[in-house]
Amino acid sequence: MMRVLVVEDSLSMRSFVRSALESEPQLEEVEVVEAGSGFDALRLLPRGPYDLVITDINMPDINGLELLQFMRKNERHRATPVLLISTQKSEKDMERGFKLGATGYLAKPFSPEALCQEVVKQLEAAKVDQGKDGG
Amino acid sequence: MAEIGDKAREEFFSEAQEIIEQLSRSLLSLDAAEKGGRSDPSLVNEAFRAVHTLKGLAGLFGASRMGQLSHELEDVLDDLRLGRINLSANVLDLLFEAVDLFGHVLTAEREHSDEPIPQLDELLMRIASMGQSAPSVSHPIAEYDLDPGIMAVLTEYEEHRLRSNVEQGLGLFRLRVHFDLATIDKALEDIKQRGKAHGEIITYLPTGEATSPDTIELDLLMASSDDLATLRASLGAENIVIEEVPRRRISSATIPPPGLTGQGPVTSVVPPKPESVVPRARHSEIAPQEAQGSLRSVTQTVRVDIRKLDHLMNIVGELAIVRGALSRTAERLRGEGMRQLASELHRLHRTFDRRLSEMQAGILEVRMVPLGQVFDRLARVVRQISREVQKEIRLVITGAETEIDKLIVEELSDPLMHMIRNAIDHGIESSRQRESVGKPPAGTIALNAYQKGNHVMIEIEDDGAGIDEAALLEKAVRIGKVDREDVGDLTREEILALIFLPGVSTRDEASDFSGRGVGMDVVKTNIAKLGGVIDVHSERGIGTKMTITLPITLAIVSALVIRVASQVFAIPLSSVSEAIAFDERGIRVVDGREVMTLRGTTLPLCRLRQLFQLTGTRDGRGFVVVTEVGNRRLGLVVDHLVGQQDIVIKALGETLASVRGFAGATEMEDQKVGLVLDAAALIEEVLAGIDAPRELMRSNG
Numbered sequence: 080m081m082r083v084l085v086v087e088d089s090l091s092m093r094s095f096v097r098s099a100l101e102s103e104p105q106l107e108e109v110e111v112v113e114a115g116s117g118f119d120a121l122r123l124l125p126r127g128p129y130d131l132v133i134t135d136i137n138m139p140d141i142n143g144l145e146l147l148q149f150m151r152k153n154e155r156h157r158a159t160p161v162l163l164i165s166t167q168k169s170e171k172d173m174e175r176g177f178k179l180g181a182t183g184y185l186a187k188p189f190s191p192e193a194l195c196q197e198v199v200k201q202l203e204a205a206k207v208d209q210g211k212d213g214g
Numbered sequence: 215m216a217e218i219g220d221k222a223r224e225e226f227f228s229e230a231q232e233i234i235e236q237l238s239r240s241l242l243s244l245d246a247a248e249k250g251g252r253s254d255p256s257l258v259n260e261a262f263r264a265v266h267t268l269k270g271l272a273g274l275f276g277a278s279r280m281g282q283l284s285h286e287l288e289d290v291l292d293d294l295r296l297g298r299i300n301l302s303a304n305v306l307d308l309l310f311e312a313v314d315l316f317g318h319v320l321t322a323e324r325e326h327s328d329e330p331i332p333q334l335d336e337l338l339m340r341i342a343s344m345g346q347s348a349p350s351v352s353h354p355i356a357e358y359d360l361d362p363g364i365m366a367v368l369t370e371y372e373e374h375r376l377r378s379n380v381e382q383g384l385g386l387f388r389l390r391v392h393f394d395l396a397t398i399d400k401a402l403e404d405i406k407q408r409g410k411a412h413g414e415i416i417t418y419l420p421t422g423e424a425t426s427p428d429t430i431e432l433d434l435l436m437a438s439s440d441d442l443a444t445l446r447a448s449l450g451a452e453n454i455v456i457e458e459v460p461r462r463r464i465s466s467a468t469i470p471p472p473g474l475t476g477q478g479p480v481t482s483v484v485p486p487k488p489e490s491v492v493p494r495a496r497h498s499e500i501a502p503q504e505a506q507g508s509l510r511s512v513t514q515t516v517r518v519d520i521r522k523l524d525h526l527m528n529i530v531g532e533l534a535i536v537r538g539a540l541s542r543t544a545e546r547l548r549g550e551g552m553r554q555l556a557s558e559l560h561r562l563h564r565t566f567d568r569r570l571s572e573m574q575a576g577i578l579e580v581r582m583v584p585l586g587q588v589f590d591r592l593a594r595v596v597r598q599i600s601r602e603v604q605k606e607i608r609l610v611i612t613g614a615e616t617e618i619d620k621l622i623v624e625e626l627s628d629p630l631m632h633m634i635r636n637a638i639d640h641g642i643e644s645s646r647q648r649e650s651v652g653k654p655p656a657g658t659i660a661l662n663a664y665q666k667g668n669h670v671m672i673e674i675e676d677d678g679a680g681i682d683e684a685a686l687l688e689k690a691v692r693i694g695k696v697d698r699e700d701v702g703d704l705t706r707e708e709i710l711a712l713i714f715l716p717g718v719s720t721r722d723e724a725s726d727f728s729g730r731g732v733g734m735d736v737v738k739t740n741i742a743k744l745g746g747v748i749d750v751h752s753e754r755g756i757g758t759k760m761t762i763t764l765p766i767t768l769a770i771v772s773a774l775v776i777r778v779a780s781q782v783f784a785i786p787l788s789s790v791s792e793a794i795a796f797d798e799r800g801i802r803v804v805d806g807r808e809v810m811t812l813r814g815t816t817l818p819l820c821r822l823r824q825l826f827q828l829t830g831t832r833d834g835r836g837f838v839v840v841t842e843v844g845n846r847r848l849g850l851v852v853d854h855l856v857g858q859q860d861i862v863i864k865a866l867g868e869t870l871a872s873v874r875g876f877a878g879a880t881e882m883e884d885q886k887v888g889l890v891l892d893a894a895a896l897i898e899e900v901l902a903g904i905d906a907p908r909e910l911m912r913s914n915g
Contacts, residue, residue, distance in 0.1 A: 089267045091226040095274045098222045118402075121420060122395050125427055136369060137266060140402065140418050144367040152422035166266065166288075171370045179366060188273020188281070 081109045081202060084127070086120040086134035086146060087164070096133060099191035105199050117141025121149070129159055131201055136165040136172045144175055151180045160201040164189070226275045227324055228517055230268060234316045235590060237264040241309050242593050248301060255295065255375060255414070261309070262291035262371075268316070277323040280316070283334060286341045287312050296374045299344070308344075310598060311337055358386055359460045364419055364435055372417045379414060379437030386459035387445060389434040390421075393453065398430060405434070408449055413438030435459075520620055523581055530574050531862030535881060537567055538859070574860065578767055581621075585663045585672070586614030588627045592661065595631055599638045606645060606656040607638055613663035618670045619767040622744050626672075626764075629737040633674050633760055634659065636734070641678030641758050651755065653677065668788040670766055675759040681752040683709045693717050710750045714738040745786070745877060747844040747894045763844045771863065773890065775856035775882065776839060778822045779830035782888040784861050784880055785850070789841045789893035796836035796851055810849065812840065820900045821851040825875075841893040848897045863890050874899060 083100060087093050097111045112129070114120040117138050132150065136143035143163055150156035160182040165172055173184050183201050185194060240260040247254045265287045272281035287309070293299045315334055322331065358380070368376065380386065393401045402418070409415050416435040423431050438445060442458045450456055540563045548556035589611050600607040618626075642648075642657030649655055660675040683706065690696040690712045696704070716735040741748050746764035765771070765788050773784035774793070800810045801819065808819040817840065822828070834854030841848050861880040866873070877892035 089229060089271060091222065091229040091271050092267070092274065094222045094225050095271075117418075117420075118398055121398075121430060137263065137371075139263065141420060142367070142369050142372070142417070144369060145417070145419050148363065148367045149420040149422050166270065169370060175366060175368075187270040 081106060081130045082112060082128070083109060083198070084112050084114060084120065084123060084129040084132045086114040086117065086132065086138070086143065088116055088135065088138050090115070092135070095191075096194065099194050100198060103191075103195040103198075105195065106202075117143070117146050120146050124150070124153075124156060127156065127159075129156075130205065131160050131162060131198060132156075133162045133164060133198070136163055136169065136176065144172065144179060147176060147179045147181055158205070160205045162197060162201055223275060224519070225517065226271055226277075227320065230271060230277075230280070230316075230320055233264050233268050233271075234313060234320065235587065237261055237268075237316075238310075238313045238594050239590055240264065241306070241313065242590070242597070244301070245306055245597060248306070253301070255378075258291065258295045258301070259371060262288065262295050265291055277319075279331065279334060280319050280323055282338065283312060283315060283319060286338055290341060290344065295371055297378055305344075307601065308337070308340065310594060313594065314598075357461050360386070360435075361433075364417070364433065367419060368417055375414065376416050376435070376437065379416070384413060384437040384439050385441070387436045387438060387442070388457050388459055389436055389449065390455045390457070391432050391434060391453060393430055393432065395428050395430050405449065405454070409434075409436060412436075412440045412445055412448060518580065520581065523577060526577050527574075528862055530570065530577060531860070531881070533570055534860050534862075537563065537570060540566065578619075581619050581767065582617035583620045583623055584614060585616050585618060585623065585670075588623050588630060589614050589661060589663075591627060592630055592634055595634055596638065596659065599635055603639060605638060605642055607642065608656050608658045610658060610660045611662075612660070616663040616665055616670055617766075618764065622764060622767070625740065625744055629740045629762075630672070630674070632734075632737050634661075637674060637676040637678065637758065641676040641680075643679050647679075665766070666763075668766055670764045672762040672764065673759055674762075675757060677757040680754040680756055680758055681710060681713065681750070682754070683752075686710070686712050690715065710752055713750060714748070742892075742894050742898070745788075745892070745894060747846070747897075749844045761844070771861060773859055773861045773880070774839065775859050775888070776822075776837075776850075776852040777834065777854040777856055778826070778852050779828040779832075781826070781828055782856065782882060782886065783822070783852075784859070784882075784888050784890045785839060785841065785893060786877070786890065787858065789843050791840045791842040791847070793837050793839045793855055796838050798836075810838070812849070817847055817849045818901065819849045819851055820896065823851070823853070825896075825900075841897065843894045843897055846897050846901060848893075848900055850891075850896070861890065 085093050085096050087096070093113045093115075097113065100106055100109050100111055103109075112123060114123050117140055120132075120134070121141070132146075134143040134146055143165070147161050147163070150159060150161060161180070162183040162185060163173065163176045163181045164185045164187055165176075166187050173186075176184060182204065183197055185197050240257050244254065244257040244261065247257060265284050269281060269284035269288050272278070272284055290299070290305070290308070294301055294305070299305065311333075315331070315337060318331055319334060321327075322329065365373075376386075389405075391401075391405065406415060414437050416437060419433045419435070421431045421433055436445075440448075442456065446456050540559065544556050544559040544563055547559060593609055593611070596607055596609045637659050638657075642659070643651075643653075645655035648657065658677045660673070662671075662673040662675070664671055687696065687701060687704070687709050691698050691701065695712065695715050695717070714734050714737075716733065738748055741762055741764070744764055746762055749761045749763075750758065751761070752758040765786070772787040774787055774790050775782060775784050777783075794812070797810075801808050802810070804816070808821070809816050810819060811817070817838075819838065832853055834852075837852050837855050838849040839852055839855075841850060859882070861882075863878040863880055866876060866878055874895045875892055877890045877895075879887050880890050882888045
């Protein structure tokens, strides 16, 4: 069972992601946990672990970059892949995201296929890393 | 493309609608702030975020025109929030227009319509022609010794706000706060509110160093013109430590801090290497309740399609019929001597009755929404029209929290909008005229809502010129609505009520704003469809007040069931004030209309038997049901009072829908169908002196 935390303040966007991931045949048994803000994410993270965190960058109060930095500083979440989503325009924000340790980036708007493809990629890369570590 | 479910699509539409309303509210606040000489960057950012979210959603759900509009607007708002353009009245106008257009576009997307929307193309062209100036390139932030960890996580907007504050010479402060995770929302809202008085909070960075798993430590970066001592005195607390961000020494001031230019590498922030990764915790290591807890949803609310609530309400209505049957069965058992069984059944019936009432009340409560939803839209209309006609208008809203059935709110928005247009266009005088009679130059429109018993009252009051009764009367005579010889007999109230007749207006030429195909007659009809009435009061030179009385809900009503000849009718209790025994001897005839005296006042009567031309023997000793809607009363003469019953009103079929006087049909306890009388329409018909029976029965036949 894969567990994915989706951090996004738009309800429909969360529904979209959930609906896409849950109907993707390559992702057997995926459990999507939704957080409506950066704070909700901070509350939900200790209830992890999560195999992947998908977060919007632009959110009120705690933004996606701040959440990402928090995770990278925290031993428990340091290795969790983080997929950022934001609009094509915000290149600077995306750049900063990669410097902070984001493992992927998806520009809005995206299709369900593009999302699933990226999620599968992220999860597989994480498995390889884990293999290295554990091996 | 993978299928995105209908449910997700529905959620998209309702969220888009909410976002547009929120955008409208942000713009109204922004407009008010600008007019008050304050500028509030957080409002611009709120508007930006709203449009940004819309754009993202439009892209996902293939709503291309909405995507196009939000894309262009996002650019404008981004320029605004990043200080590349200034917020002028023109830009605000454009934003307000866009809000209206979003409404059209959303409807078109929902209905899969690809009809061209010319206003959209026009607005997009105007946006495209707006220029922008280059952002300033100085880096005064370099003067500050800011933690690179903070600089690395600022979004472009936050960085801009930081720069803009520093450029204005404000000092920077770091607030290190410890909060309980469970109550963090409230705690932060509190500090945000208190902080507002001293400056702007730029960002909230979780440090990752907490004292326990239930607490969190955040670094807040704040810009303020106050000094450290003032901030400490005002914001400091046991869990909040405030420090000033020191300025750098001279030599480093020339080096831009990392991350600010978007070009230089951020050397101080090292992304974690996969090799250094700590092995992940396995699922088995999680405490059971933690794993369980994670399944909980974050929000405590659900969205419900109103049709589902209607369905529930219908079931409740059917259960009410079962309740009646239970009661009758208990009576029958008692009659047949089975007292023990009868009283057991009676007890069950009582419990059932109580629970059913609770259920009804519960469903009704779910359907209720605050009137503020529609008032926000009206505030936008006021702003727009007052600019178009160049009148200064102050809108004062009270009672926005008053709740009413969602369906009624939807239907209310057009009539209210029309009345507001009327008030601005016809009611309020120009500033010059106002000043010449000693009024303040700005006109005031008050929009008040409050609950009164089973009704919600909405008042639209303006301090304009009032209705010209003579002109109104003249017009009514000219178009043949009033005979010239009857003019002297009309009371002031009756004259003012002429405004609701079709074709009557105090102006000969309808203006652009009020002459858009709907007059006050249509407003009145639409309000009547909701079971409401509208009254008008006006004083020359002082102003006009329209009062709308509406039922709180249309879904389920308590009704008085009556019988005339062999026909059964229901009258909603909300419009019944009392029922008294009918006494033929107390009847007088005034102006060809039957009336009786009720506690010193004259009550006009209407015999339903005659009105509906029912034949058949009289079925009881006769009662007068006193109906009251707004400030008008009418006594309905009926044969027999059957009793009180909760009914679910169902719409009449197409052939009967146009018949005035009936609100719908309902299923009675004996499973027969009865007609529900529309008291407001009856009062209207009868008191207007129109030949009601013929009118009603003609449409009926």
